[in-house]
Amino acid sequence: MRELVFALEYEPGCNEVADALADHPNARVRSLSLHATAERLWRVDHATGTPEALDAIEDAFLDGDYYADCLATENCGATQTTRVLDRADNRLVLYSDWERTPTCASVPHIARDHLGDGVLFETRHEGRHYTWRLIHSGDGDVAAFFDALETAVGDCAQMEMLRTADTTTVTRENDGTPSGLSPTQEAALQAAVEHGYYESPRETDVGGLAGHLDVPRSTLTYRLRRAEEYLAKQYVAGERVAEERLTSH
Template sequence: MRELVFALEYEPGYNRVADTLAEHPDARIRSLSLHATADHLWRVDHVSGSAAALDDIRDAFLDADYYADCLATDHCGATQTTRVLDRTDDTLVLYSTWERTPTCASVPHIARDHLGDGVLFETRNEGRHYTWRLIHPDDGDVTGFFDTLDGAVGDCAQMEMLRTGETAAGTGGDEPEGELSPEQEAALRAAVEHGYYESPREIDVGDLADHLDIPRSTLTYRLRRAEEQLAKRHVTGTQLAENAPSL
């Protein structure tokens, strides 16, 4: 089995869920389950954030003109249904079904066409950044998948490859545990060199993003994921040192 990890960075106005998440930077959406056939898609998503963020994200799913995962830029006539399965003060669980039409396109359906039926999907939404992790058979047509996906995405999003290769046993995120992707490494290095982590800060995230010529939300995502990995590495190392036997 092999894996593909890539991200779509949605432009404003093309995806209501991405627009809503951009208004609530602390909110997150991750898939709990996602399955697709030739003309249907079913998924369950876990949303975390403030009460106001959950309300807006729920409305974005329930009231959108067309299904959020559809890559079409106009209503394509598909039938969608979203239901709230659970709600607490800071979490929301949504169940969505989508019956597509011939003019619809989505990442799972393009993946089925080029990578086969046995594809597993994992997703994470933060701001306008929509990260996909796909596990697929070795004989999939990866080049055909990305060529078709690039055409379907068009101007509505920027696509970024994060990782491709053999499936790493035990990994379940956007990068192997404790390791930074080259993009995260570059973002973190630039942040340090330009004084982002000084107190007071010598540069804000918007100016740093302009300097790196990437969207602000992309830089924020990369820094957050890098900080998460470094924090986990530090805590794990501290625990190992505390539990080491005395000589």
């Protein structure tokens, strides 16, 4: 089995959920379940954020012009159904289902065409960044998948490859330590250290660092957050392994 992780960074006005999340930077949407057949797509999403953020996310999902994951730049005529399954002050669970038309396109359907049946999908949406994690058999044509995806996305989003690897193999650097960071995340961390972002007090802020790297502030924030999340989880996992080894002895 192969793992494929990439991100779409939507331009303003191209994705209503991305626009809502961009207006509420601390809000998140992640998939709990996502399935697709040749004709349909249905999914359950879990959103977190302030009540105002959840209102905006709910409106984006319930808007008739938005079809979950459809990449068509104009109304494709699909039959869309969205229901609120659960709502609290800081969380929202949504069910979405749509029946595609010949003009519809989506990441899951393009994946089915080029990577075969049985692909597993996991998504995370923060701001304008929509991260996809796919698990597939490894028998498909990944290059053709990305070519088709790039055509479908057009000018609405930029694609960024984050990781591709065998799911049974841990990628390691030359020094033998595991690496789950993309080259852009590693570059962001290196620049942050070199320019004093992690010093106390800080010698630069995100805006200054983004200007040095010539990337949007939101993009840099996303890359640093993902890199920091990975390193924190690796550290905690390493501590647990060390404790288990001490206990076993």
